[in-house]
Amino acid sequence: MQNIKGISVALLSPMTNHTANGGEKLLGNASSIKRRPDGRVYISGQMQRHALFSAIERLNLEDEDRGDTYVSNGDGTTNQIEKDLRADMGGFMHPSQGSYSGRRTAPVSATFAVATEPSEVGRDLLIRIKQNTNEESKQKQALATNEFSQDDEMQMSFHLDATALSVSKAFTYEDERHIKTEYVKHVDNSERQRRARLFLEATRFLTDYANQARNATTGEPQKALIVLDTRLSRKAARYFDMSKAEQENLKAELKARGATYFFGDDTTTDGPSVHEAYQAALDAIDSLFDPTDGADPVPFEEFAEQADA
Amino acid sequence: MIDFSFFLEPPELDVAAVLTIEALTPLSMSTAQPGTYYRSQPAPSEAMLYGLLENALGWHFPEDVRTDVLKQLRQAAKDELGHGHPLKKEPWITGDEDSESASGFVTLLQYHLEFETAFLPETTHFDDLWARHARSTGTQFSGGSRNYNIGIERVMNLKGAEAINFGDRSSYKIRDPEKLLDVEAGDKVHVNALRPHFPQFYVSPTKREYVIPEGAYRYRIRTSATLAEMLGAALEAPAAPLYLGSNDGWVEARLEEVHP
Numbered sequence: 317m318q319n320i321k322g323i324s325v326a327l328l329s330p331m332t333n334h335t336a337n338g339g340e341k342l343l344g345n346a347s348s349i350k351r352r353p354d355g356r357v358y359i360s361g362q363m364q365r366h367a368l369f370s371a372i373e374r375l376n377l378e379d380e381d382r383g384d385t386y387v388s389n390g391d392g393t394t395n396q397i398e399k400d401l402r403a404d405m406g407g408f409m410h411p412s413q414g415s416y417s418g419r420r421t422a423p424v425s426a427t428f429a430v431a432t433e434p435s436e437v438g439r440d441l442l443i444r445i446k447q448n449t450n451e452e453s454k455q456k457q458a459l460a461t462n463e464f465s466q467d468d469e470m471q472m473s474f475h476l477d478a479t480a481l482s483v484s485k486a487f488t489y490e491d492e493r494h495i496k497t498e499y500v501k502h503v504d505n506s507e508r509q510r511r512a513r514l515f516l517e518a519t520r521f522l523t524d525y526a527n528q529a530r531n532a533t534t535g536e537p538q539k540a541l542i543v544l545d546t547r548l549s550r551k552a553a554r555y556f557d558m559s560k561a562e563q564e565n566l567k568a569e570l571k572a573r574g575a576t577y578f579f580g581d582d583t584t585t586d587g588p589s590v591h592e593a594y595q596a597a598l599d600a601i602d603s604l605f606d607p608t609d610g611a612d613p614v615p616f617e618e619f620a621e622q623a624d625a
Numbered sequence: 626m627i628d629f630s631f632f633l634e635p636p637e638l639d640v641a642a643v644l645t646i647e648a649l650t651p652l653s654m655s656t657a658q659p660g661t662y663y664r665s666q667p668a669p670s671e672a673m674l675y676g677l678l679e680n681a682l683g684w685h686f687p688e689d690v691r692t693d694v695l696k697q698l699r700q701a702a703k704d705e706l707g708h709g710h711p712l713k714k715e716p717w718i719t720g721d722e723d724s725e726s727a728s729g730f731v732t733l734l735q736y737h738l739e740f741e742t743a744f745l746p747e748t749t750h751f752d753d754l755w756a757r758h759a760r761s762t763g764t765q766f767s768g769g770s771r772n773y774n775i776g777i778e779r780v781m782n783l784k785g786a787e788a789i790n791f792g793d794r795s796s797y798k799i800r801d802p803e804k805l806l807d808v809e810a811g812d813k814v815h816v817n818a819l820r821p822h823f824p825q826f827y828v829s830p831t832k833r834e835y836v837i838p839e840g841a842y843r844y845r846i847r848t849s850a851t852l853a854e855m856l857g858a859a860l861e862a863p864a865a866p867l868y869l870g871s872n873d874g875w876v877e878a879r880l881e882e883v884h885p
Contacts, residue, residue, distance in 0.1 A: 322866070340754050340830075352651075352837070353751050360753050361650075361873030389772055391758060392824035421685070421865075425872050427650040473649075475875070477866050487690050492701035495627045495694065497683065548866045550875045553649045 317576050319605045322545040323476040323512060325519045326555040327537040328432070331468050334533040336429070336525040337363045338463075345444065345460040355434035357465045359525070359535075364426035364472060366390065367525060367535060369402055371518035376401060381510055395420070397482060397502040397616045404482050404502070405515065418620070423480040424515060427553055429472035429535065436466040470535065473553035476515045478604040482508045484619055499607035500619045508604050516542065516601070520594055538582050540590045542597040545575040552577075576600055627684065629733070631851040632698045633705050636717050636736045638847035641883040646677070646842040646869070646876050651835040653753075654870035656727050663755070663833035667748045668842060669869050672726030675734050677878060678856060683864025688729060695720070695733060738848040738856075746840035755833040758826035764793050764816045769827030777822045780808055791816055833871075845883070856880050 337359040339348040351357050373387035387401045393408040394400045395418060402408075407422030444458040486498045501508075522535035543552045551566060558566065570577050578600075580593025588596065646669075654673060655663040669677070679685075686694060699718055706712055716722035717736035725731050759769075767773075773781065783789045788810035790797075797815040799808060805818045848856070857880050867876050 350753065351751075353749050360755065361871075362755060364873075389824060391770060391772060391826045391828070419687075422872060425866065425868075425875070427873055427875060473875075475866060480865070485685060487686060489697065490626065492697060492704075493629045493633060495629065497627060548863050549877065550649055550866060551877055553875060 317544045317600050318603045319546070320478050320512070320544045320601060320603070321605045322478055322543075322548045322550075323516055323601075324541075324543040324545060324550055324552045325474045325516065326541045326552050327472050327474075327519065327535075328539040328556050329429070329470045329472065329522075329535045329537045331465070331470050331533060331535070333464050333466060334468070334525070335462060335464050336470075336533045336535070345458060346439075347460070347462050349437060349463040349465055351435070351437070352430065356431040357435040357437065357468060358431065359429040359470065359472070361426050361428050363525065364429055364474075364522075365406065365424070367522040368424070368426060368474060368515075368518055369406060370524035371521045372401060372405070372514050375514055375517055375521070379510070379514070383507075395616055395620070397484070398613070401511065401514070405476075405511065420484070421480070423477040425475050425477075427473045429470040431465070431468040432471055432556065433469070435468055437463055438466060439463055469538075471556045472535065473550070474515075474519050475550050475553070476512060477548060478508075478512055479548070479607055481511060481604065482613075483607055484616065486619070499611075501606070501608045501611060501613045502616050502619070503613050505603065505606060505610075508606075509601060512601055512604055513598055516598060517594070520590070537580075537590050540578075540580045540593055542578045542580075542593060543570060543575055544577070544597065544600060545570070546573050547575070627682075629694070629698055631737055631849060631855060632733065633702045634737075634849060634851060635712055635715075636849060638737070638739060638849060640848050640850050640853040641885065642846050642848060642853055643881050643883055644674070644844045644846055644878065645881070646674075646844075646878045648838045648842075648869070649875040649877060650873055651751075651837045652870045652874040652876075653833055653835045654874070655833070661831060663831065665750070665834040665836050665870065667750075667836055668743065668745045670726070671740055672724075672728075672730055672732065673869055674740065674844065675732035675738075676730060677867055677869060677876070678734060678738075678859070679732060680865050680867060681859040681863040681878070682855065683859075684733065685865070691731060691733070695731065698733070734852070737852045738846055740844050740846055742845045744843040744845075746838040746842060748836040748838050750834055750836050752832045752834050755831050756828045757831040757833075759829050760826055764791065765829070766823055766827035767791055767816065767819055769829055770823050771828070772824050774822035777805060777819070780805060780814070783808065783810060789814055791819060793817075853880070853882060857882075 335349050337350045339350040341347050349357050376382050385399055388394055394403050397404040405424040407420040410418035440462045442460045444460045446457045482503045484500045488496050490496045525533040541555045578593040578597040580588045580590035582590050653665045654669050655665050723731055789812045791814050793816050797813040800815040800817050802818050802821045860878050860880050868874050869876050
């Protein structure tokens with residue numbers, strides 16, 4: 317598909333005996349799992365973004381076309397959109413840089429992952445090993461408990477605003493009633509497409525959940541709906557919540573505006589599997605919408621010096 | 626090319642319409658300076674709604690550009706009205722009644738679009754524990770960072786074994802980041818020696834409230850014919866993804882004119 321404006325991904329991933337996202341500790345050392353008032357466990361959007369960028373980083377390292385690109389840590393994002401994938405896809409805010417505010421809105425966004433049904437939560441008893449063997453140490457041997465959730469189908473979504481990927485905007489006056497929006501690309505179109513594919517592929521390999529829980533947790537999907545869209549819409553995020561009729565209407569709406577969608581389901585041999593759906597979607601990314609009309613890339617720093625971005 | 630002609634027309638709000646906003650995810654709509662608890666309102670503030678509409682129109686202006694645009698448009702509107710026109714005394718031209726959100730957002734739509742009545746859904750609330758990234762000149766950063774320069778591993782191990790102390794009082798004499806690498810047990814290290822070895826942000830766990838609306842937010846609005854047409858088109862094909870509150874507050878919005 318040509319001129320893709322947005323990529324939406326809605327997933328259903330089974331998780332068992334997991335603490336994918338821990339909440340507040342109760343009574344000092346009883347760790348909890350995050351839960352909504354309706355009893356469903358969830359993983360925050362922040363954790364979803366963290367897991368996504370970890371997956372992007374791993375896939376990028378395996379990619380021979382990565383050039384000098386890398387993924388910076390979330391606690392120190394740069395503004396080098398041409399090199400730092402987190403700066404480009406995750407945005408940044410560098411306060412107090414004089415008149416230039418140094419902000420970028422993230423083209424990539426993620427929703428909470430939420431269980432489709434109320435969850436069954438249990439507690440596991442752990443021994444917290446005393447670390448300091450020094451006799452005078454005040455640290456006591458302690459017991460701790462860990463909450464875990466038994467069996468969940470986690471529903472999650474991701475979205476890429478392809479119109480903003482590796483692109484910045486600047487505004488200039490034309491006359492008294494018009495403002496011209498100038499778009500500046502920081503990498504060429506083939507690199508933009510590579511990043512869009514990285515984003516899509518990464519949504520298949522989410523594994524970096526709660527570091528504290530040594531239980532291997534994975535968010536690899538069992539069912540997936542991938543939409544290559546002609547419009548910035550994220551309605552597909554609710555796909556697995558919809559009734560059959562609403563799903564059909566959504567598909568008709570997508571078709572009507574020239575969007576392409578791919579559905580994969582690993583639980584049946586009828587129709588494409590998740591893997592096949594991803595392969596087909598990755599192959600279908602022919603070009604992203606280019607708001608600069610094919611202009612040459614400009615490094616971010618050069619752009620920031622002259623623009624009021 | 627963004628066309629601001631709508632602003633030059635006197636604000637005759639003779640079109641009624643209904644703005645419907647459907648939340649696709651839980652929303653966290655906290656206002657300006659929340660402090661240590663990010664409480665969400667049950668519904669978006671007017672500033673958030675204006676922001677959503679400006680997002681759809683693609684007006685992502687930084688503050689100084691926004692101030693400038695407004696000034697220029699007012700000048701142009703004045704010129705259009707001509708000499709001694711009574712409308713020049715109106716707040717749309719004078720700016721005397723400009724409302725500004727607590728975070729300093731002045732919308733360009735406020736005189737040509739008014740919210741009349743709101744139909745708000747019931748909401749369920751819950752608190753999320755959020756890793757808030759923060760910067761400060763205080764001493765907290767060393768405890769709130771998972772990452773630091775590999776060169777100070779030995780120093781951090783000494784701290785872990787409680788052999789050295791970090792602080793910011795005058796008795797903490799080791800202040801030079803270069804000298805940090807030679808510290809020994811019993812030393813008092815000033816945080817200024819550590820700072821360059823740590824990342825830009827430290828993490829401070831903070832509660833953030835989310836609301837789950839049980840249905841759509843609906844607003845009856847009055848606006849001018851020109852703006853109604855612009856907004857209708859912008860919501861059909863938004864220039865940017867639509868949000869309320871935070872980056873994970875995804876919404877869909879549409880505008881329908883009401884003909885009485």
